[in-house]
Amino acid sequence: MQPLLDAPLAPLTTFRLGGPATRLVTATTDDEVVAAVREADATGTPLLVVGGGSNLVIGDKGFDGTALRIATKGFALDGTKLELAAGEVWTDAVARTVEAGLAGIECLAGIPGSAGATPIQNVGAYGQDVSATVTEVVAYDRRTEETVTLTNAECAFSYRHSLFKEHPERYVVLRVRFDLEDADGLSAPIKYAETARALGVGAGDRVPLARARETVLRLRAGKGMVLDPEDHDTWSAGSFFTNPILTAEEYETFLARVAGRLGADVTPPAFPAGEDGAVKTSAAWLIDRAGFTKGYGSGPARISTKHTLALTNRGEATTEDLLALAREVVAGVHDAFGITLVNEPVTVGVEL
Numbered sequence: 001m002q003p004l005l006d007a008p009l010a011p012l013t014t015f016r017l018g019g020p021a022t023r024l025v026t027a028t029t030d031d032e033v034v035a036a037v038r039e040a041d042a043t044g045t046p047l048l049v050v051g052g053g054s055n056l057v058i059g060d061k062g063f064d065g066t067a068l069r070i071a072t073k074g075f076a077l078d079g080t081k082l083e084l085a086a087g088e089v090w091t092d093a094v095a096r097t098v099e100a101g102l103a104g105i106e107c108l109a110g111i112p113g114s115a116g117a118t119p120i121q122n123v124g125a126y127g128q129d130v131s132a133t134v135t136e137v138v139a140y141d142r143r144t145e146e147t148v149t150l151t152n153a154e155c156a157f158s159y160r161h162s163l164f165k166e167h168p169e170r171y172v173v174l175r176v177r178f179d180l181e182d183a184d185g186l187s188a189p190i191k192y193a194e195t196a197r198a199l200g201v202g203a204g205d206r207v208p209l210a211r212a213r214e215t216v217l218r219l220r221a222g223k224g225m226v227l228d229p230e231d232h233d234t235w236s237a238g239s240f241f242t243n244p245i246l247t248a249e250e251y252e253t254f255l256a257r258v259a260g261r262l263g264a265d266v267t268p269p270a271f272p273a274g275e276d277g278a279v280k281t282s283a284a285w286l287i288d289r290a291g292f293t294k295g296y297g298s299g300p301a302r303i304s305t306k307h308t309l310a311l312t313n314r315g316e317a318t319t320e321d322l323l324a325l326a327r328e329v330v331a332g333v334h335d336a337f338g339i340t341l342v343n344e345p346v347t348v349g350v351e352l
Helices: 030-043 090-099 115-121 193-199 209-222 248-262 283-289 319-337
Strands: 004-008 020-027 047-050 056-058 063-070 075-078 081-085 134-141 146-151 171-179 301-303 311-313 346-348
Touching: 020 030, 030 047, 030 063, 030 134, 030 171, 056 319, 075 090, 081 090, 081 115, 090 115, 090 209, 115 134, 115 171, 193 209, 248 283, 248 319, 283 319, 301 319, 311 319
Parallel strands: 020 063, 047 063, 056 346
Antiparallel strands: 004 020, 075 081, 081 171, 134 146, 134 171, 301 311
């Protein structure tokens, strides 16, 4: 693990933004990951763990410490059991499970980043979340200084959240284990309405695995959510904001704001979100209806021309340009609807 000094971090992120790290170390084995973490902890050196860089917003001043890039490899199938090393490219792993005829993560195709990041964020899209198939996560616990294996329940998964996100300084994910489904070459039941429409099937139906994956990839590409170096609409972190979850009382207040602003005949998207009448609404809808339409902005950071939920670097942006746009959107949505959007990417050295 030969360290690089004053190492650029922007090329390691999908935003292509951010200043350099004082020191960059690349680990290709679990032992190297643990050794690098232990060294940083023993010397009191700030540590930034970097996987695929698809969920990072790094400040223009960079990171004063050690950036640890996890580049471990490992894809092991045993029947329906799958184990992935943290550094495996997630979208490639999904493709391999589809080729193997296993269902459960096919609708998570095209999501950039590494396998190790998926349980941290409880990555999900098009009706699937990794929490539905993850059985165990192997991680290094910086508090106890040992490698631990956490069950699905111990990971405390919720919407775009987990134990690992709750305690970002404690765990470094090494391996993720899944239990997939052998459905004779068919997908898991289709849950997401947009996917069902695109496939021409009903909710709960199954389709050939490859067809499900290809349909999701096409839907994502149409929103600029599949990485393409030539397309600035993909120089993003995907969805920049999470969908708000409102209590029943907050939702009623929200409906009143919608009626006052847009008319009593306008109904915002609403989905049940657990107990006590909680409701999840659409961040993209809020952004659009607050006046921030596709392509919004005149500077080097703008809303994607394909999807209002993606903030993009048009090629010459700085992190501060991006944050200025994000803050404008947050303020505008709050003024319009009384809801404060929460950023999905992790910020390093900056705050929204």
